[in-house]
Amino acid sequence: MTRMLIVGPPGAGKGTQSKKISEEHGIIAISTGDIFRENIKGQTELGKEAQKYVDAGNLVPDSVTNRMIEDRLTWDDAKDGFLLDGYPRNRTQVAAFDEITSRLDVELDVVLELTADREELISRLVRRAEIDGRADDTEDVIRHRLEVFEQETAPMIEEYRQRGVLKQVDGLGAVEEVGARIAEALKA
Ligand code: AP5
Numbered sequence: 337m338t339r340m341l342i343v344g345p346p347g348a349g350k351g352t353q354s355k356k357i358s359e360e361h362g363i364i365a366i367s368t369g370d371i372f373r374e375n376i377k378g379q380t381e382l383g384k385e386a387q388k389y390v391d392a393g394n395l396v397p398d399s400v401t402n403r404m405i406e407d408r409l410t411w412d413d414a415k416d417g418f419l420l421d422g423y424p425r426n427r428t429q430v431a432a433f434d435e436i437t438s439r440l441d442v443e444l445d446v447v448l449e450l451t452a453d454r455e456e457l458i459s460r461l462v463r464r465a466e467i468d469g470r471a472d473d474t475e476d477v478i479r480h481r482l483e484v485f486e487q488e489t490a491p492m493i494e495e496y497r498q499r500g501v502l503k504q505v506d507g508l509g510a511v512e513e514v515g516a517r518i519a520e521a522l523k524a
Pocket of ligand 1: 344345346347348349350351352353367368369370372389390391393394395396397401421422423424425429460461463464472481507508509510511514
């Protein structure tokens with residue numbers, strides 16, 4: 337049973353690698369970004385609330401995101417482990433997540449950080465824009481998302497480093513190479 341987070345800047349490969357980790361470890365991968373995008377597509381109340389933040393590359397308000405995750409983690413498919421992709425994303429969410437795990441009486445095992453340099457991140461996301469047309473993959477919004485990452489998410493990752501649960505993996509190279517590095521890091 338594993339309970340883990342995957343963190344890193346936009347374009348680091350969190351979503352791509354989550355699928356593989358989820359299969360290998362038999363745990364559900366939950367992406368806050370995917371949940372928001374599905375709700376925006378379906379124009380649910382949550383989607384309507386989140387859309388302006390997601391489209392601009394800003395974080396959706398913590399109260400909305402924390403509530404959504406607490407609810408999601410009570411589903412049956414998350415009872416025996418989970419991989420969270422994109423949550424927590426700032427220090428306030430870390431504090432909320434600590435409370436959520438404590439209420440659910442579960443412990444976080446590992447935080448996996450994927451790294452990649454800025455130019456590679458931008459080029460991956462610009463390439464994805466041409467294929468998928470994700471609303472927040474325009475060049476201006478990509479740069480803003482990277483700033484939000486530096487200002488809000490990087491300090492949060494540092495907190496997990498200090499807690500001794502962080503494993504850092506180089507996200508550069510082919511998807512399979514990165515996957516092999518992750519498998520090694522998780523074994524260690
Ligand atoms: P989210 O969906 O989490 O987006 P993100 O963090 O910006 O991450 P991406 O999906 O862009 O990148 P990724 O690291 O998953 O990489 P991927 O595998 O897709 O969040 C979107 C928005 O939702 C936020 O801006 C915010 O508004 C909101 N939100 C989400 N969580 C929130 C929270 N907790 N609180 C508040 N708001 C929240 O790969 C990217 C591309 O690169 C793909 O095309 C892929 O095919 C390619 N690729 C992957 N690996 C490689 C490789 N090794 N080599 C070459 N190409 C590769």
